[in-house]
Amino acid sequence: MKINKVLNNNVVVVKEGHEEIIVMGSGLAFGRKKNDVINPEKIEKVFVMQDKNEYEKFTQIIHMLPEEHISLAEQIITYAEKYLRTNLNEHVHIALADHLSFAIDRIKQGFSLHNKLLHEIKALYPTEFEVGKWAVELVYDQVGIRLPEDEAGHLALHIHTAKMNGSTMNEVMNTTVILHELITLIEETLQVRVEEESISYQRLMTHLNFALKRVVEQQPFQDVDPEMHDLVKDKYQQSYETSLKLAEHVKDRLEQKLPPSELVYLTLHIQRIEKKKENEV
Template sequence: MKIVKVLNNNVVMTKNKSDQEMVVVGKGLAFQKKVGDMIDTTNIEKTFVLESSNVALKLAELMKDTPGKFLDLSYKILELAKSRLTYKLDDYLYVALTDHLSFAITRHNNGINLKNPLLWEIRRYYKQEFQIALEALDIVERETGVRLTEDEAASIALHLVNSQLSGENMMAAVKVTEMVNNILNIVKYYFKIELDEESINYERFLTHLRFFTIRFIRNEKSGNMYDNFLYEQVKQKYTDAFQCTERIANYIAQDYNWEISNDEKVYLTLHIHRITSRLSLNTDFSNY
């Protein structure tokens, strides 16, 4: 196993037998070493494979000025997240989270603690990611002695959410959160009710909205899979929920210039009916 790139004294890039780029971590692993030298495998503490060469280059650039302890923190946090989350985490998280932790801890040590304006929404809409992020704060405190605030936990949770968007654009995760929040507010104001956030129907609706907004971010506009019969049936049977859906469609069209399909209107109407009515649907959409 040869050194492909030295990131710092404790972190190097190499390749495995399948010619995949790997980052390996170990105390003094690259001390007085250069590209092409063999790695002492007995000193390797952690290894992880990077699927994207672009991510490897960005990580290499970051590690020029970032202590290896922050990459180690990211590794431990992401291992925790991988054990809990059902979706795949993007490799770019190693870069984004390492950079974020380095900046956050430096700011904290300088007496600067920033507020996250989306803390309330993130805690509410991304409960699993936020819980993982709170445990990440415990990892940071245990390893560094620094206790970061819940605002930082919200930022870590957003990085995890953003991983579903497959990339490094943190603003995408912010946009998803804002759109979901605005749609929920439209429903609440239209029906003049507070939604039961502990109900299974609310969780289903929330999951649908997340994937709906992610499709928008990815520009994955769906066509109409169903004929007009189902659309007209839902429109007539669930009038109030459909009118609320129309308001949501107008909001999305005006603010995001995105025309949602009739299929999407059907799904939104059914979800809205579920969370605003005690009556159960005769049609079986329970597995959606």
């Protein structure tokens, strides 16, 4: 395997036929130049960027960012793929390195950005969040910079959206923001604090997430017997009124209605939260 282009001391491009392959390894290209043979024992990662624009962006990132930040990002990607048992798409090599480097620089300068969606990210993407926490520890161990838990959440979103055939970052962010708004609406309507660690919160978040997914993808909802609907509506009036507010918010944000059956399920979830509030009074 011969070097076609040196990107930095740890990254080179080789050519096999008409395909350019990116090869990485600590010190892999140190003192090397084009047409030199790579020491196979130094190779740590090999991947192909099929999209030419992505390849060009990656080479720009390689030249712009510190090598240790690139190395950290690649270690996180490798760990994530093993931990999640899935391949991540090629864009993650650009997005994660860029975000991570910017986060490290911010902390060095004394700036820390609050992640207002942290609780939602923890609930929706717990395995990706575990990767984010691992990444935070890796950064501290290798460069001595302590990233806040908020950054574990940001990194988790990058990992989640990088899953092969997954949603785009914009789609994931939009859904997560709407979920945050719905939880806030419940809290304001019921004058209650929804505990992020509670089972009720976890169940509600999971249900809302799937409901939004069905709305966006126009999938059918499970039917509910009309008598069941009327019974829930009459028995849990305040919770039902709250579910109507949630449905109206979803309609405003996504321009699609939730069916009556969904109001029943939302009411039951909200009622658990309302009941907990009553028990504490």
